[in-house]
Amino acid sequence: MVKKLLLSLGALSLLFPALSYADDPSAAQLNMGLNALWVMVAAILVLLMQGGFILLESGSTRMKNAGHVAGKTIFTLGLCSLIYWAVGYGFTFGADSSEALNKFIGTGSFFFDPSISAGEGDNYPSTIFFIFQLAFASISLSIAWGGFAERAKLSSYLIFTILFTAVIYPVVAHWIWGGGWLAQDGAQDYAGSTVVHLTGALAAFAATVLLKPRIGKFNKDGSANEILGHNQVFSALSVLLLWVGWFGFNAGSALSVGDGFFGYVAFNTQLGAAGGAVAALLISWLVAGKADITSMLNGALAGLVAITASCAFVAPWAAVVIGLVAGVLVFFSVKFFEKMKVDDPIYALSVHGAAGIWGTLANGIFATQELAEKVGVGQGGLIDTGSWHQLWVQFESVVVCGAYVLAASFLILGVMKLVMGFRVTEEQEIIGLDLSEHGTYGYPEQMKKAQQNL
Secondary structure, eight states: OHHHHHHHHHHHHHHOTHHHHOSSOOHHHHHHHHHHHHHHHHHHHHHHHHHHHHHHHHHTSOGGGHHHHHHHHHHHHHHHHHHIIIIIHHHHHOBOSOHHHHTTOOBOOTTOOOOSSOOTTOSSOHHHHHHHHHHHHHHHHHHHGGGTTTTBOHHHHHHHHHHIIIIIHHHHHHHHHSSOHHHHHTOOOSSOIIIIIIHHHHHHHHHHHHHOOOTTSBOTTSOBOOOOOSOHHHHHHHHHHHHHHHHHHHGGGGOSOTTSHHHHHHHHHHHHHHHHHHHHHHHHHHHHSSOOHHHHHHHHHHHHHHHHHHTTTSOHHHHHHHHHHHHHHHHHHHHHHHHTTOOOTTOHIIIIIIHHHHHHHHHHHHOOHHHHHHHTSSOOOHHHHOOSHHHHHHHHHHHHHHHHHHHHHHHHHHHHHHHTOOBOOHHHHHHOHHHHHHSSOSSHHHHHHHHHTO
């Protein structure tokens, strides 16, 4: 018993050094320490979602591209970190600009050089806030890669990472989270249905349109061929990892331990995800006569995406409704894009785009005045207040942010296509990006066996 007590005290002294040097640490110090610990844990959860994206993209595509998927994800995460440190964070949260300029873009804090610890009165160290926000930027970037899958050159990932992290994502994030003009209008996007998910999805849309479909996806008569991913177990495991990471995403956005409000946010997050998974499986079963696993996995993620904007603003029953609608919406959205001959291997446009739009608009319908006041952003939605104001603000944020991301992404990728070309050759696509871009296979034994059997 004594040994356990000593170990516990030792652990506490490591977590909160102030306890070792002050007989009576202030409540502010303890509160800051707890906040810092929670936000750091949340940031780690969000960063670990990259593992979910590796499994999701590799599992949903063919074996010959698996190593490429894993490698480019780690590479772009590293590059994104450097660019966000250099300029992205400053454009999002920099506070050196004039009041007029700050409505549109932040300036300052470039090549971010933080203090080594929290200052007097701070809720957490700025270093931890930076890591948390960096994790969000990297997730939006990973969503964009869905539009590049199985046919883009590695060099295109390098260039687009730099420009997306420097001038696309930070602008939208500043408008809504950094004190920009949409924030001043009261736009509600608690953890990023628009900022993170819709931004990434629309960048993916621009890429998949300019790259055009994968070889063999569509026939001359316009009918689609199903190009199956190589590992559905990977895809299911990826959804579970992303689902767990989402608690860092949403609940972490409380940025404090406080009165435990982050628990309410997590509660709504779970209900939204559950509604999406159940609705998608049931609608696929009803429409197709078979309970489609891929649709169910997409539904779970769509529920998570949709509840991301509203998890802190709505009652639990509304979280369930938001998830249920997202699950149905994603099923029909996938069918729609395929009918429009848009090749979206990872379903980014439906899971993150359609569900991101729905999740953002849902605030204008279901947000309660009580929770809007608690969070300190906007006001209650149509059902609670009878006012259309918040729904209009949510619609405005979707349209304006969507238009900016589409225009910037098409411009950047269009120039890349003209100057350097960003799709691999037909021969390289057929043999796979593992071999053509990296000179080796992600599954060398299996691929060698397949070649021997040809």
